[in-house]
Amino acid sequence: MTTSTPTASTAIPTTDEDPFSAAVLADPLPFQHRLREAGEVVLLERYGVYAMGRYDTVRAALLDWQGFESSAGVGITDFRTEAPWRPPSLLLEADPPHHDAPRAVLSRILGPRALRELAPRWQADADRLVDEVLEQGTEFDAVTSLAEAFPLRVFPDAVGIPEEGRRHLLPYGDHLFNSFGPENFLVQHGAPHIGEHAGWVNEQCAREKIADGGFGDAIWSAADRGDITPAQAPLIVRSLLSAGVDTTVHAIGAVLHAFATHPDAWAMLREDPALARVAFDEAIRLEAPVQTFFRTTTRDIVVGDVLIPDRRKILMFLGSANHDPRRWPDPQRFDLTRDPSGHVGFGMGIHQCVGQHVARLEAVSLVTALARRVESIELIGEPERHLNNTLRAWETMPMRVELS
Ligand code: OVP
Secondary structure, eight states: OOSOOOOOOOOOOOOOOOTSHHHHHHHHHHHHHHHHHSSSSSEETTTTTEEOOHHHHHHHHHHOOOEEEEETOSSSSOOSHHHHHOOOOTTTOOOTTHHHHHHHHHHTSSSHHHTTTHHHHHHHHHHHHHHHHHHHHSSEEEEIIIIIIHHHHHHHHHHHHHTTTTHHHHHEEEHHHHHOOOSEEEEEEEEHHHHHHHHHHHHHTTTGGGTTSSHHHHHHHHHTTTTTTEEEEEEHHHHHHHHHHHHHHHHHHHHHHHHOOHHHHHHHHHHHHGGGHHHHHHHHHHHHHHHHEEESSSSSETTTEEEEOOOOOEEEHHHHHHTTTTTSSTTTTTTTTTTOOOBBBOOOOGGGGGTHHHHHHHHHHHHHHHHHHHHEEEEOOEEEEOOOOBEEEEEEOEEEEEEO
């Protein structure tokens, strides 16, 4: 997709639509369809940034980390010309060589081997949560009762942070994900409170706060061994608290919504509980809790027949790529018979979600617990979206289940 002598033959397709408007955030699929149809790369006139919405294009750009860097920030702000609002993440907002050591440390700590002993505990926790919810009745808000309740019950304990103040986690993440977008109504709404939330989050990353035996402790132990520096450790703990809460809440919301609206899929899962894993990845494909991230060009790059100049921001529409009919037949359908692997809901390449095994284990535990007790799931009212500049999320999801 790149050439050594950049040439571009065609004028770049341009749109004045605002992907960060309330209307598009509430219902992004029609906009994403227009974006994919407009071309491989489209100029978002309003912001002076580029956008990619097709699967092949997004995937290729994500794989080309040298041409499309992350270290200028993966939000709309270019860290080389504007100061970031918090110290950059050593993972998300870094590239090789600086990215390598933090990434290697975290991928071992959050890898499938390390999670093996957590799996039976989280399954028991999920079974217990589902029992508690069903004891209260068979009608509930699936967002608060399940999608928020389960990650908040297991993940902060797994990191090893104190109980006190955990109410800061969701609003911190919500504002952080808003802050990757422009300073619109969502950012303005969160800005007055972010100091308080960020202050608490940053304090929990200190060694003295972290309990023995969890992910946080493992990060500090890596610093003791010299795999990372002591100055890097708290920032890597911060990544867990930044990226690990809202994302899994909305992933679980996505999978619950998908099952509630695809009863055939729930019946299949009940027949074969091992489908919980594919259901999770199919829900990530379908809903992409992280909808978008930016990259920044490090030189002039030709994509298709347009030239993206050096040092431009490009918005990668992960959710749109996962709905590209050029790659996915019947993309809107939650289909447990398809192979969703290759979706870009976790990104692709060197930055691909390092926490995905944790997220998958959370979702599989909860879905498995539900499948053990619930015959059918339905919505008993219109679920409401929670708007965020980056996240695809539910605010409420009125649900009724029938026990088996
Ligand atoms: C989805 C992500 C998101 C937000 C923050 C961070 C990572 C971080 O590393 O701080 S990846």
